[in-house]
Each structure stands twice: as structure tokens, then as C-alpha cells.
Amino acid sequence: xxxxxxxxxxxxxxxxxxxxxxxxxxxxxxxxxxxxxxxxxxxxxxxxxxxxxxxxxxxxxxxxxxxxxxxxxxxxxxxxxxxxxxxxxxxxxxxxxxxxxxxxxxxxxxxxxxxxxxxxxxxxxxxxxxxxxxxxxxxxxxxxxxxxxxxxxxxxxxxxxxxxxxxxxxxxxxxxxxxxxxxxxxxxxxxxxxxxxxxxxxxxxxxxxxxxxxxxxxxxxxxxxxxxxxxxxxxxxxxxxxxxxxxxxxxxxxxxxxxxxxxxxxxxxxxxxxxxxxxxxxxxxxxxxxxxxxxxxxxxxxxxxxxxxxxxxxxxxxxxxxxxxxxxxxxxxxxxxxxxxxxxxxxxxxxxxxxxxxxxxxxxxxxxxxxxxxxxxxxxxxxxxxxxxxxxxxxxxxxxxxxxxxxxxxxxxxxxxxxxxxxxxxxxxxxxxxxxxxxxxxxxxxxx
Amino acid sequence: xxxxxxxxxxxxxxxxxxxxxxxxxxxxxxxxxxxxxxxxxxxxxxxxxxxxxxxxxxxxxxxxxxxxxxxxxxxxxxxxxxxxxxxxxxxxxxxxxxxxxxxxxxxxxxxxxxxxxxxxxxxxxxxxxxxxxxxxxxxxxxxxxxxxxxxxxxxxxxxxxxxxxxxxxxxxxxxxxxxxxxxxxxxxxxxxxxxxxxxxxxxxxxxxxxxxxxxxxxxxxxxxxxxxxxxxxxxxxxxxxxxxxxxxxxxxxxxxxxxxxxxxxxxxxxxxxxxxxxxxxxxxxxxxxxxxxxxxxxxxxxxxxxxxxxxxxxxxxxxxxxxxxxxxxxxxxxxxxxxxxxxxxxxxxxxxxxxxxxxxxxxxxxxxxxxxxxxxxxxxxxxxxxxxxxxxxxxxxxxxxxxxxxxxxxxxxxxxxxxxxxxxxxxxxxxxxxxxxxxxxxxxxxxx
Numbered sequence: 001x002x003x004x005x006x007x008x009x010x011x012x013x014x015x016x017x018x019x020x021x022x023x024x025x026x027x028x029x030x031x032x033x034x035x036x037x038x039x040x041x042x043x044x045x046x047x048x049x050x051x052x053x054x055x056x057x058x059x060x061x062x063x064x065x066x067x068x069x070x071x072x073x074x075x076x077x078x079x080x081x082x083x084x085x086x087x088x089x090x091x092x093x094x095x096x097x098x099x100x101x102x103x104x105x106x107x108x109x110x111x112x113x114x115x116x117x118x119x120x121x122x123x124x125x126x127x128x129x130x131x132x133x134x135x136x137x138x139x140x141x142x143x144x145x146x147x148x149x150x151x152x153x154x155x156x157x158x159x160x161x162x163x164x165x166x167x168x169x170x171x172x173x174x175x176x177x178x179x180x181x182x183x184x185x186x187x188x189x190x191x192x193x194x195x196x197x198x199x200x201x202x203x204x205x206x207x208x209x210x211x212x213x214x215x216x217x218x219x220x221x222x223x224x225x226x227x228x229x230x231x232x233x234x235x236x237x238x239x240x241x242x243x244x245x246x247x248x249x250x251x252x253x254x255x256x257x258x259x260x261x262x263x264x265x266x267x268x269x270x271x272x273x274x275x276x277x278x279x280x281x282x283x284x285x286x287x288x289x290x291x292x293x294x295x296x297x298x299x300x301x302x303x304x305x306x307x308x309x310x311x312x313x314x315x316x317x318x319x320x321x322x323x324x325x326x327x328x329x330x331x332x333x334x335x336x337x338x339x340x341x342x343x344x345x346x347x348x349x350x351x352x353x354x355x356x357x358x359x360x361x362x363x364x365x366x367x368x369x370x371x372x373x374x375x376x377x378x379x380x381x382x383x384x385x386x387x388x389x390x391x392x393x394x395x396x397x398x399x400x401x402x403x404x405x406x407x408x409x410x411x412x413x414x415x416x417x418x419x420x421x422x423x424x425x426x427x428x429x430x431x432x433x434x435x436x437x438x439x440x441x442x443x444x445x446x447x448x
Numbered sequence: 449x450x451x452x453x454x455x456x457x458x459x460x461x462x463x464x465x466x467x468x469x470x471x472x473x474x475x476x477x478x479x480x481x482x483x484x485x486x487x488x489x490x491x492x493x494x495x496x497x498x499x500x501x502x503x504x505x506x507x508x509x510x511x512x513x514x515x516x517x518x519x520x521x522x523x524x525x526x527x528x529x530x531x532x533x534x535x536x537x538x539x540x541x542x543x544x545x546x547x548x549x550x551x552x553x554x555x556x557x558x559x560x561x562x563x564x565x566x567x568x569x570x571x572x573x574x575x576x577x578x579x580x581x582x583x584x585x586x587x588x589x590x591x592x593x594x595x596x597x598x599x600x601x602x603x604x605x606x607x608x609x610x611x612x613x614x615x616x617x618x619x620x621x622x623x624x625x626x627x628x629x630x631x632x633x634x635x636x637x638x639x640x641x642x643x644x645x646x647x648x649x650x651x652x653x654x655x656x657x658x659x660x661x662x663x664x665x666x667x668x669x670x671x672x673x674x675x676x677x678x679x680x681x682x683x684x685x686x687x688x689x690x691x692x693x694x695x696x697x698x699x700x701x702x703x704x705x706x707x708x709x710x711x712x713x714x715x716x717x718x719x720x721x722x723x724x725x726x727x728x729x730x731x732x733x734x735x736x737x738x739x740x741x742x743x744x745x746x747x748x749x750x751x752x753x754x755x756x757x758x759x760x761x762x763x764x765x766x767x768x769x770x771x772x773x774x775x776x777x778x779x780x781x782x783x784x785x786x787x788x789x790x791x792x793x794x795x796x797x798x799x800x801x802x803x804x805x806x807x808x809x810x811x812x813x814x815x816x817x818x819x820x821x822x823x824x825x826x827x828x829x830x831x832x833x834x835x836x837x838x839x840x841x842x843x844x845x846x847x848x849x850x851x852x853x854x855x856x857x858x859x860x861x862x863x864x865x866x867x868x869x870x871x872x873x874x875x876x877x878x879x880x881x882x883x884x885x886x887x888x889x890x891x892x893x894x895x896x
Contacts, residue, residue, distance in 0.1 A: 099877050102870035109867075113579060116572055124564055129817070131561060131828045136807055138841055152878055186877065222841040241696075244841035248689075263893070269886040276882035307881050351858075358854065359584055366858035369577070371890065373883035374859055377874045378867040380579045381855035393586055393670040393692035395853035405843035406806065407829035410799075410814035411822055419557075419826040422550035426825045429547050429634065430600055433755050434724035435821035438717040442819065445711070 001305065003297055003314055005321040011331045014286065014324035018339040020389050029230075040072045051205045051234040058209035063216045069206040075179045076201070081217050083183060083199045091188035100189065106378050107157050107193045113380030114165040117399045128419065129412035133405045137167035138244075140219060141402060142211035143196070144226035145187055147176035147203055153190035158382040159225050159397055160194035166402035171196040172221060174211060176203020204228075205235035212239035223402070246401065250388035251280035251320075254372050255341035255361075257332045258287040261349040266368050267292060268299035270345060273373050275316040276309040282320040284339070286332040293325040333357045340391040343372045362386045362396050416442050449753065451745055451762055453769040459779045462734065462772035466787040468837050477678075488520045499653045499682040506657035511664045517654040523627045524649070529665050531631060531647045539636035548637065554826050555605050555641045561828030562613040565847045576867065577860035581853045585615035586692075588667060589850060590659035591644070592674035593635055595624035595651055601638035606830040607673050607845055608642035614850035619644040620669060622659060624651020652676075653683035660687035671850070694849065698836035699728035699768075702820050703789035703809075705780045706735040709797040714816050715740060716747035718793060721821050723764040724757040730768040732789070734780040741773040781805045788839040791820045810834045810844050864890050 008014040029037075029047060037050050045053070057065040063081075071077045092100060123132025141163045145156050156173065163171050173191050175183045183201050191199050200218055202210055208228075214220030223244040224236060236245040254274035258267050267285065274283035287293050304313045326332050333354060336344050340360035348354065351367040358364055362385025365372055376383045384397035411419070420439045427435035456462040477485075477495060485498050493501070505513040511529075519525045540548060571580025589611045593604050604621065611619050621639050623631045631649050639647050648666055650658055656676075662668030671692040672684060684693040702722035706715050715733065722731035735741050752761045774780050781802060784792050788808035796802065799815040806812055810833025813820055824831045832845035859867070868891045875883035 096873075096877075098870075098873050102874040102877075105867070105870045106874060113572070116570065117581065122564065124561070130814075133565065133829070133846075134803070134806075134812065139807065149879065154874060154878060241836075241838065244838075265889060266886070266893075269882070269889050273880070273882040273886040276880060303885065304882075307885065309879075309882060313882065355582070355856070358582075359587065361854050363855040363857060364582065366578075366856065369861060369864055369890070370857045370859040371886045373875060373880075373886045374863070374867060374871055375855070375857050376880075376883060377871040379857050379859065381581070381857065385855070388689070390689065390692075391852070391854070393852060396855045398581075398853055400848065404839070404841060405846055406809050406839070407811040407823070407833070407844045408803070408814065409811060409818045409823050409827050409829065411818040411827065413817060415822070416817050419553070419822060422546075422553045423822055423825040425544075425546050426550040426554060426602060427821060429544075429550070430602060431597065431757075432721070432724060432821075432824075434717070434721040434752075434757060434761065435824060437751065437755065438714070438721040438819045438821045441713060441717050442817070445714075 001301065001310065001314055003301055003317050005297060005317045005323055007293070008322060008324045011326055011334065014326055014335050015338055017322050017324065018284070018335055047230055047234055051231055051238055054205040055209040055235055055238050058206050058215065059213045066202055066206050066210050066215055069204065070177070070202060073204055074177050076177045078201070081200045081202050083188065083201055088188040088192040088199060091185040092192045094185050095189045099186070102377070103153060103157065103190055103193050106154065107161055109378055109380040110157055110161040110382065111165060114162045114399050118165060119400065119403060123408060127412060128415035130408065130410040132408045134408050135403050136406060137169070138222040138402050138404065139168070140170040140172065140221040141168045142172045142174060142221040142224045144207060144224065144228050144232060145173055145175040146228050146232070147178060151175070151184055151187055153186045154377055154383065155227060156187060156190045157194050158384050160196050162382055162397060162399050163402045164195055166399045168402050170198070170219070172211065172219070173199040174202050174207035175199065176207070177201035205231045208232055208235035208239060212243045225397070225401070246397070247386065247390065247394060249384070251282065252277050253282040253284070253341045253387060254343040254345060255284040255286065255336055255339055256345045256347055257329070257336060257354070258285060258289060258292055259329060259348040260289045262287070262289065262292060262347040263368060264292050264295055264299050266371070267347055268296050268303055270371050271296070271321070272300060272304055272307065272313055273371070275313045275321065276307065277316070279312060279315040279319060281316045283317060284322045284324070284341070286324045286326060286335050288326060288329060288332060290325060293323055296323060329354060336361065340389045342385045342387045342391065343375065345370070345372055360391045362391045413446065416446055449749065449758065449762055451749055451765050453745060453765045453771055455741070456770060456772045459774055459782065462774055462783050463786055465770050465772065466732070466783055484521070495678055495682055499679055499686055502653040503657040503683055503686050506654050506663065507661045514650055514654050514658050514663055517652065518625070518650060521652055522625050524625045526649070529648045529650050531636065531649055536636040536640040536647060539633040540640045542633050543637045550825070551601060551605065551638055551641050554602065555609055557826055557828040558605060558609040558830065559613060562610045562847050566613060567848065567851060571856060575860060576863035578856065578858040580856045582856050583851050584854060585617070586670040586850050586852065587616070588618040588620065588669040589616045590620045590622060590669040590672045592655060592672065592676050592680060593621055593623040594676050594680070595626060599623070599632055599635055601634045602825055602831065603675060604635060604638045605642050606832050608644050610830055610845060610847050611850045612643060614847045616850050618646070618667070620659065620667070621647045622650050622655035623647065624655070625649035653679045656680055656683035656687060660691045673845070694845070695834065695838065695842060697832070699730065700725050701730040701732070701789045701835060702791040702793060703732040703734065703784055703787055704793045704795055705777070705784060705802070706733060706737060706740055707777060707796040708737045710735070710737065710740060710795040711816060712740050712743055712747050714819070715795055716744050716751050718819050719744070719769070720748055720752055720755065720761055721819070723761045723769065724755065725764070727760060727763040727767060729764045731765060732770045732772070732787070734772045734774055734783050736774060736777060736780060738773060741771055744771060777802060784809065788837045790833045790835045790839065791823065793818070793820055808839045810839045861894065864894055
């Protein structure tokens with residue numbers, strides 16, 4: 001096999017190749033999906049219309065609607081959606097003990113990392129009183145876990161464990177069942193290890209609607225997180241505001257910066273690890289080394305032929321890969337900040353020296369001991385990171401996503417005297433005389 | 449005048465009255481707005497279609513399009529949109545010195561409060577290496593400041609000052625000009641006091657599009673904040689993802705909890721201060737005191753007749769006001785948490801004792817010295833707070849809104865040995881053999 005990856009030379013050409021073209025166009029729905037939706041709804045509908053119908057039906061009819069769509073989409077006719085904890089525990093016993101240990105190590109490291117990130121309430125007290133911020137966890141969070149090949153227990157851990165650390169009272173997993181298989185053991189085992197509270201075998205837009213509005217079986221949550229297919233993503237957008245939602249995840253991206261000191265074998269392995277996700281993933285190399293720029297494709301080809309996902313790797317590198325040769329590490333960082341990748345990997349002699357210059361990335365992987373794959377599992381920070389250039393303004397999943405601030409105002413007698421008159425002036429300038437009067441009456445009461 | 453405010457008795461009836469009915473329906477556009485849009489676009493368009501046209505035109509044609517819509521909507525034909533700092537300084541000299549002092553006091557207190565909230569980068573170092581979070585300010589933020597009676601300099605301060613504290617490099621104000629008046633002095637003065645970087649006299653959807661995509665004159669920003677009319681709100685939704693946006697502000701709300709010890713004069717004044725905002729504002733009283741429940745309407749009527757915005761106050765209380773008499777402060781808090789108001793004011797004997805029970809509110813105002821009006825101006829925390837029940841899962845405007853996290857991974861040699869094997873196991877279980885291989889090659893390199 002041959003990989004035909006785009007190559008660029010110099011800063012201008014590389015920046016141009018890295019310019020984002022906006023969110024990827026929605027692909028047309030596959031014929032079997034359209035056919036099934038047509039059968040279910042009795043007419044041809046767009047994905048938006050399907051989601052609108054399902055969400056409104058679940059909102060109005062609760063469990064009856066959830067049961068209907070679970071039967072129609074997942075081929076499962078059930079009385080109870082909830083999977084009791086005894087079944088998660090049984091799944092935990094059934095999975096390979098090495099895998100269980102790996103899940104447990106990941107959960108422990110994610111927990112320990114996020115404990116350090118937790119915010120606490122604080123206040124400041126002076127003669128004007130006490131002003132501060134009360135930090136409260138969200139009460140109830142729903143985490144969607146997709147089915148099929150996207151059923152990643154690691155994503156469940158990376159979302160649920162920070163929520164648990166934040167102090168969320170009830171964490172609910174929704175995962176699509178499949179016929180008689182129900183939810184895969186590895187997902188149930190991850191739910192047990194993450195110590196969530198409830199698991200429901202519900203998938204698709206009906207799961208999002210159930211979590212957003214509540215049904216007889218499913219409690220209403222305050223926030224819905226987790227990846228999903230197009231119908232799940234559209235349903236999340238649809239209920240945004242009724243509950244909070246996390247960002248819609250785009251295709252995954254890694255940008256490796258390598259200099260002459262880099263190990264070409266490891267650079268190639270890291271690009272492959274990125275490209276193997278799916279055909280829309282982006283693996284990008286920015287290097288100051290002509291020999292790496294020239295040699296890495298052959299190395300990728302040699303390594304990739306050993307891997308089961310060779311076709312995906314080739315498709316992704318051909319479509320979205322870039323190998324950019326630039327004059328300096330400064331130029332490489334300029335490219336990296338402009339692209340704002342989900343993962344920025346520094347495989348250079350003095351990786352730490354570049355960290356201060358990095359403005360835009362979901363995660364920085366410092367040095368060759370820190371492959372992105374370690375960040376996906378056992379490192380500690382969540383692997384859910386901003387994609388599509390949103391690292392310009394977004395953060396990885398973190399404890400703050402599950403905490404909110406309540407501002408606290410407890411003004412003193414002195415504050416009324418100190419701050420009251422200027423508040424009156426300001427309110428009157430804005431035409432809000434009732435605001436001013438509420439202060440004036442207090443000023444007067446103090447004087448009397 | 450007579451106020452016909454809804455009254456309820458007991459917990460169940462009060463909770464029912466406080467149940468939210470979802471976001472308010474979009475009112476039909478006033479005929480003069482439809483007429484102007486029809487004139488501009490040559491056909492009758494919905495608000496969504498108008499926004500779509502404007503945003504795409506500005507995206508494609510930059511300043512030419514901005515100039516066209518500024519002339520069409522604001523009656524202003526200008527070569528330069530930017531208002532130089534010398535004009536802000538002149539405005540600052542022109543405004544009433546008392547008002548200037550009030551703006552300066554507010555800005556200073558907002559600055560000082562938010563300094564205490566700032567997050568710093570941190571890391572943890574152990575034998576597995578260094579893992580942490582790099583905190584970076586957003587590079588460039590745009591703040592929209594509406595025109596007309598909604599031109600509130602306080603909102604500008606409450607948004608721009610936290611952004612400045614966060615370390616945002618460039619803060620840009622966009623405000624609609626009006627004919628020859630340009631932007632009002634009080635807005636320019638607030639921009640000077642907030643120490644923003646640039647001010648552009650551009651309004652409406654064209655301002656949002658210019659900030660989101662950049663034009664020849666206006667730089668592209670990373671986040672757009674600030675309230676605006678329907679067209680501004682739709683434009684913000686339209687560009688969400690290209691840049692970050694803040695939450696769409698709904699009608700403002702205050703829920704006062706009062707017991708027998710409350711001063712009925714001040715309770716009435718605070719409800720009036722809320723109701724005077726606009727006819728969709730909600731002023732709600734939950735009280736354990738029959739005499740306050742019975743007497744407060746007469747007190748409101750007496751006070752409100754003294755105020756210029758009497759009509760708005762009456763309209764708002766009639767449409768959205770509630771006076772709920774409940775049996776206990778516990779029931780009052782249950783009502784408050786269920787409603788999740790923007791402002792929750794505790795006018796009770798031992799206000800601090802209720803704070804631990806409050807889960808859902810934008811701000812808690814503790815005791816009668818802390819009227820909500822003080823929170824609108826001089827207290828320190830931002831007055832931009834979650835509305836429409838979103839306090840269940842959202843926070844007031846704060847420094848974190850302008851900072852982002854970059855996760856930092858710097859694993860040690862030891863980490864590769866310690867964490868590598870389980871990472872391989874986990875990746876293989878997820879079918880990601882390329883991920884596993886990138887770790888295995890490192891494990892092998894260490895062994896060799």
C-alpha cells in the first residue's frame with residue numbers, strides 16, 4: 001500500500017494547508033438509515049425532523065415513547081430500561097482481569113488528577129461585608145455512551161469520574177442496547193468502576209430526550225455529556241437550554257512537532273495512532289527536519305501494514321494528513337497555534353522550552369515519553385478535548401464542567417453608606433429609578 | 449392604579465405557580481421592523497433569514513457589507529467604524545463627574561472581586577512525571593453593547609472588567625451607532641474606565657458577523673459576549689462554534705424570601721426594582737408571613753406611583769408576579785431551588801442559616817442590607833447571571849469565562865514502564881492497535 005499524504009514547505013504554505021474549512025459537511029444519511037426512519041415514521045424525513053419527532057414524543061409521552069423507539073431502533077422490547085447494579089458487578093467479574101486492572105488504574109489516575117482541580121467556595125470579608133462565590137456541584141448528570149464500535153469505556157471513565165469528583169449527586173449512564181445483547185460488558189464494567197449511580201439501556205435521540213425532560217423511569221438531569229451519532233448530536237442541540245450540554249465533538253486531531261532529535265519510529269507510530277481512529281481524523285506533522293519529512297511516510301507504511309486498521313489509516317492520512325517542513329521551531333509553533341489542535345505533541349530536544357509559546361491546544365504532550373495514546377488512557381487528565389479549532393476558546397472536560405458558581409452578596413451597614421450613594425447615581429443614569437429607590441429607602445432607614 | 453398579582457397558598461400551589469413554561473415565545477416582529485427588512489432585502493424574510501443573509505454577506509464581503517447594513521439599519525454612512533480612544537476620553541470628560549465616580553467605583557470593585565477568582569496554571573510532579581493544567585486567557589474577546597434604552601454601561605463593565613482581569617489581550621466593544629449621534633457618551637466613558645482596547649460603532653447581526661469572521665477593519669475574536677436584540681441573539685447562535693458565545697440572556701428575575709422580621713417597605717421596593725426592568729421581568733415573593741403577603745401589594749402600589757416606570761412595573765407584576773404564602777422557610781427554599789432564579793434575596797431574621805440549603809440561584813443576596821440593586825452596580829460580582837432556570841447548571845459571568853485550560857502531559861521514563869502495559873491492554877480492548885503499538889514501541893525502546 002502507498003500513502004499519499006500532503007506535503008508542504010515553509011511557513012506560508014504550511015499555514016495555508018492547515019487553514020480550517022469550517023465544520024465538516026454533514027454526510028448524507030446511509031440508505032438503510034433513511035429506510036428505517038421512513039418505516040418508523042411513515043414518510044421520508046430529514047435527520048432534524050426525525051429528532052424533532054422523537055424528542056417531542058418522549059417529552060409528551062415519556063416511557064411509552066422511549067419503549068416504542070427502543071423497539072424500533074434497537075430491536076429490543078423491554079419493560080424495564082434500567083440495568084441493576086448487580087448486572088454491572090457481574091459484568092465486572094466477567095471481563096478479562098487484566099482489562100479490569102487497566103480500567104481501574106485509569107479511573108484511579110483520572111480521579112486523583114481531577115481531585116487537584118476541584119474548586120472550593122470562597123469569600124472575602126471587609127468593612128463592606130462578605131462577597132464571594134458558592135461552588136455547587138450539579139445535582140444530576142447524564143452521560144451518553146454510544147454503541148457499536150464507538151462504545152468506548154475509556155470515554156465513560158473520562159467523563160463520569162470528573163463528575164463524581166465534582167460532587168455530582170447522581171450520575172446516570174444511557175447506552176443503546178442491541179437486541180438481546182443489552183449493553184456490552186465492558187461498558188457496564190466501566191460504569192461500576194466509575195461508581196456511577198444508574199445505567200439505562202436507552203440509546204439515540206430518545207435517550208437524550210428522556211434525560212432532558214425526564215420520564216416515569218428516567219429522572220431529569222441538569223447536564224448531558226458524551227459523544228454520539230448524528231441523531232444524538234442533533235437531539236443534544238435540540239434540548240440545549242432545558243439542560244446544559246457539552247460541546248459536540250468533531251473528528252479527532254493530533255499535530256506532532258518534531259526536530260532532528262526526534263525518533264522517526266515513534267513519530268510515525270504516533271501519527272498512525274491518530275489516523276487509525278477514522279477516515280475523518282487528522283494526523284499532522286510539523287518538522288524542522290528534512291530527513292524526518294522525507295523518511296516518515298516510508299516508516300508509516302512499514303508500520304501500518306502490521307495493523308488491522310490499515311485501510312482506515314491510509315484513508316485518513318490521504319484525506320487529512322499533512323507533513324509540513326518549516327525553517328524553525330518558532331514557525332512550527334506558529335502553525336500549531338493557528339491550527340489549535342486537540343492534541344499537540346512535542347517530540348523535540350527541549351520540549352519544555354516550547355510550552356510557554358503554546359496558546360491553542362486541548363493538550364500538550366511534552367517529549368517522546370508522552371505519546372498521545374497515554375493521554376487517551378492512563379495519564380490522568382480527561383481525554384475529552386476540544387476539536388475543530390475550538391481549543392482557541394474551549395477546555396478539555398474537567399471538574400468545572402460539573403460545578404457551578406452562585407455569587408454571594410452580604411453587604412454590611414457600612415456598605416449601604418459607602419456604596420449606596422454611587423449606586424443611586426448609576427441606577428438613575430440608566431433610567432432605573434426603582435433600583436435607586438430601593439437603595440435610598442435603605443439609606444434613609446440607616447439615617448433615621 | 450391597581451396591581452393584580454397572582455397569590456398562592458402553601459407549598460404545592462406555590463410550586464405549581466413557579467413551574468417554568470419553557471423559553472418565552474418569540475413575539476412577532478413589529479411592523480416597522482418587517483417593513484425595513486423588506487425594503488433592505490427586497491422580499492419578506494423571517495428574522496432567521498435576515499440574520500442568515502447578513503452573516504453570510506459580512507463573511508463574504510467584509511467591510512463593504514458592514515458599511516451597507518450600518519447605513520441601512522443605523523442611518524449612518526461612515527468610512528471608519530472604529531471610534532478612537534481620544535473620543536472615549538472626551539466622553540469621559542463630558543459626563544457628570546458624580547456618574548463618572550460611580551462608574552469608577554463599580555469598575556474598581558468588580559476588578560478587585562474578580563482578581564480573587566482568577567485561576568493559575570498548576571501541575572503535580574511525581575515519579576510518573578508532570579501532569580497539570582496550563583491556564584491561558586482567550587486572546588481576543590468581543591463585547592456587544594446594545595443601543596437605545598438597553599444601552600447599559602453597567603453591563604459593559606460587568607463583562608469587560610472580568611475579561612481584563614482574566615488577561616485577555618484585546619477586548620473589543622461593538623455598539624450600534626445612531627445617525628449622527630454615534631455611540632452614547634456613557635458607553636464610551638464606560639469603555640474608557642473598563643480599559644478596553646478598541647470600540648467599533650457597529651450594531652446588530654452585522655457586528656456579530658464582523659467579530660466572528662473578521663473584516664478588513666474588525667479583527668476576528670475568540671468569544672462574543674453581551675446582550676442584544678433578537679437579531680443579535682440569532683446571529684450569536686449562528687456563529688456559535690466559529691467563536692464561543694455566552695448564554696442568551698432571558699428576562700430578569702428576582703425571588704425574595706421574607707419572614708415576619710422582614711421590612712415590608714424594603715421587600716416592596718425590591719420587588720418594584722425587579723419589575724421595573726420590562727414587562728417580561730419576574731418579581732416573586734415567597735413569605736412565611738401572612739401580614740406581609742396581605743400587605744405588600746398596597747405597599748407596592750403606594751411606592752410605585754412615585755416612579756416614572758409605573759406602567760412597566762404594573763404590567764410586569766400582573767403578568768409574572770407571584771406572592772406565595774408558605775408554612776416554613778424550608779418550604780420557601782424548596783420553592784426557590786425549584787424555580788432557580790437569577791437573584792434570590794433572603795430578607796429573613798437569620799439569612800445566613802438558609803445559605804447552605806440554596807442549590808440553584810445566580811446570586812444569593814443575604815439580608816436586607818443586600819438589595820439586588822446593589823448587586824447590579826457596586827457590589828463586585830458580575831450582574832450578568834443565569835436566567836430562565838439555567839441557574840440549575842450555569843454560573844454568573846466570571847473570570848473563567850475568559851480563560852481556558854490546556855492539559856499538560858509530561859510522562860517520565862518510569863511512567864512508560866508503570867502505565868504503558870495497562871495502556872496497551874486498554875487500547876487493544878477498544879480495537880485501537882495503533883495506539884497500543886505506539887506504547888509498545890516505547891516500552892521496547894526502554895528495554896533495548
